[in-house]
Amino acid sequence: MSALTLSDTSTWLPLDGLAPGFDANKAEPTADLTGRTVALVDERGTRIVHRFGADSVEWEYQPGDGDPIAASSGIDPYEAFEVDTGLYFAQFHHQHKPDEAVSLVIDLTNGRALSIIQAIGDQFPGNTAVRQLFVPSLIEGVETGGAEPAPTTALIGRRVMWVYSSEHAYEHVYLSPQWYSWQCLAGPEKGLADTDENSVWEIRPGIYVFTWREKVIPCASVTIADHRNVRAIRSHGVLFGLDESGTVPTHFTFGAYGRLLSNTVHPDPYDPAVPAPTAGAHAQDAGADTAR
Structure with missing residues (x-):
């Protein structure tokens, strides 16, 4: 690809x-x-039962109060990856509804889970071709411990290199609660770069779900990464979207080895993780800076 x-x-x-x-x-x-x-079981009382076989998962969805999604059931092929002791990342693409895919973060040690549903189209709020819904829940029959999965700003300021194969490498710069930038360092997309929407959730201390939603290519991704050793970060992920024709859903899993390249620490008044002040407060701060 030429410049x-x-x-x-x-x-x-x-x-x-x-x-x-x-x-x-x-x-x-x-x-x-x-x-x-x-x-x-989530806070609405919605209950989803998953029965895992060797290669497929049989599931039943029973909506709780205020959940507009109808009851349903099905069976789909799945893949699962061990992230940490008792912590698993499971992926499946609905056969009955191919424009929807599910990622499950299952913490059998702490009795907690996070479901990320990816959907092609306008089923969920957003502006991208593929959108994402995040649903934390508890696991029945497992004692609850640790902190509930929750959005976090912990990655903001980090620049991380990800190596997906001997030929594919990218870097990510985590800019704010909403945005990150990527650049291809090696592979067929070398030289390409963009800034896209992202979401980050902390699952355990130092272990994060990082998702992105692209605006150019109709796709999105869910990853989970262990950042506890910044020299040897490990991630597991899935990409979901449309093929070159723009009509056929495409779903595949991947993994990467990561390394922290740098970390930017913004002064407090300019920290992207801090919500923007009101117009009045900003004017007062600017005036104070001028007076000094």
């Missing part, structure tokens, strides 16, 4: 064009969930 085409988004690689070889650093899926039933 002349880098800003021409019509030449950017479609999601299905990225897949070959991109998953070389994917972890070996785990069979730890095989034979286990995991029932999740």
